[in-house]
Amino acid sequence: METKKYSSYAQIENDLEILKIEREIHYQKIELSINKTKEALVPSKAISFIGNVYENVFSGFTGTIVKALIPIAINWYKNRKRGD
Numbered sequence: 001m002e003t004k005k006y007s008s009y010a011q012i013e014n015d016l017e018i019l020k021i022e023r024e025i026h027y028q029k030i031e032l033s034i035n036k037t038k039e040a041l042v043p044s045k046a047i048s049f050i051g052n053v054y055e056n057v058f059s060g061f062t063g064t065i066v067k068a069l070i071p072i073a074i075n076w077y078k079n080r081k082r083g084d
Helices: 009-041 044-057 060-079
Strands: none
Touching: 044 060
């Protein structure tokens, strides 16, 4: 890399300001990348969809039946004979 020669302090200040702005741009790009990664890892729409499905299944008359059948199904699964 070639050494730059300055003839005034104004040129130095100008280059320092350019470098400061470039550093801020790179920082913002990294921050945006991190935020996009977080959004990809925690899909809030999928979680809210699962919550809505759970709420619809376990509410009302159907929910009462499902809540009553779950313990019966668990006990049947635990008590079934192996190999039959």
